[in-house]
Amino acid sequence: GTAAPSLAAAFDGAGQTREHQKTEPVSPPSQPELVALGGQEVLDQLDDRASRQLVEHAIADSLKIPTPMAAQPFAKTVAARFGYSRLTQARAETILALVPRELHRKDSLGEFIWPQSLDPATWGGYVATEEPGGARPVDQIAPEELANAMVDLVRQGIEISADELMRLSVDTFGSKRLTAGVRSRLEEIINRTVTAGKLERAGDSLRLPSGSEA
Numbered sequence: 001g002t003a004a005p006s007l008a009a010a011f012d013g014a015g016q017t018r019e020h021q022k023t024e025p026v027s028p029p030s031q032p033e034l035v036a037l038g039g040q041e042v043l044d045q046l047d048d049r050a051s052r053q054l055v056e057h058a059i060a061d062s063l064k065i066p067t068p069m070a071a072q073p074f075a076k077t078v079a080a081r082f083g084y085s086r087l088t089q090a091r092a093e094t095i096l097a098l099v100p101r102e103l104h105r106k107d108s109l110g111e112f113i114w115p116q117s118l119d120p121a122t123w124g125g126y127v128a129t130e131e132p133g134g135a136r137p138v139d140q141i142a143p144e145e146l147a148n149a150m151v152d153l154v155r156q157g158i159e160i161s162a163d164e165l166m167r168l169s170v171d172t173f174g175s176k177r178l179t180a181g182v183r184s185r186l187e188e189i190i191n192r193t194v195t196a197g198k199l200e201r202a203g204d205s206l207r208l209p210s211g212s213e214a
Contacts, residue, residue: 037081043091052098058082059099063115067127068142071096071104071111105142109185112142120144126152129174136173138182146186147193149173151208159205162190 037054045051058081062074069077075092076084084091096104096113103114114120120142126149129136138146146169153168154160160168166186170178178186190206193199200209 035081036083038083040083042082043079043084043094046094046098055082055095055098059095063099063103063113065115067125067145068105068112068114068118068120070140070142071106071113073140074099074113107143109143109188110139114142124148124151126172128172131174135175138170138173138175138185141173143189143192146189147196147198150190150193150206151198154199154206154208159202159207161205162187165190165206 037058038051042051042054046055055078058078061081062069062077072087072092075095076087078095079087079091096111099113100116103116105112105114105120123144126145127136128149149172150165150169153165153172166183167178169186170176170182175182190199194201194206197209199206
């Protein structure tokens with residue numbers, strides 16, 4: 001059969017860093033049907049060139065996403081192409097090791113895989129959840145994407161309390177629950193966003209920095 005393209009070849013022409021885009025929600029694209037690329041044995045034979053190329057092809061396909069993706073779900077998406085519905089940590093790490101290093105971002109809030117077409121330093125977008133039942137878990141959304149949504153929510157008003165901003169943020173991504181864990185994560189993202197100069201505090205409220213585009 002036809003050999004799968006190498007990961008490097010799949011990235012050729014995929015687009016360099018996009019221009020800074022104005023923060024705005026976009027509807028999530030429909031999930032394409034996953035086409036099987038091989039059996040489970042492929043992931044046991046990564047020393048074999050053909051098997052490795054198949055997995056790299058699956059990774060390149062999975063990188064055709066509009067937002068960064070949490071590392072574990074990303075690995076699971078790749079593994080599903082080879083018949084896996086559940087994934088061990090060791091298996092996930094094997095898959096993630098084949099993702100180009102420059103596409104990984106990891107810190108205290110988790111590890112995320114970024115499509116090559118997005119620059120974390122300048123990307124201003126986010127994907128709002130509009131379909132019932134399509135909630136995105138907050139811990140699986142990149143901090144940068146959550147921050148972009150927060151800036152957009154503040155932009156829609158004049159000032160907003162931190163508590164209301166957190167509630168609106170989880171609602172943007174289809175969730176209604178603001179648990180202690182989610183609150184802690186969002187508080188950290190608010191702090192980062194203020195430190196980055198994208199929001200500023202006004203007493204107990206948040207607003208766009210003075211002179212920012214409304």
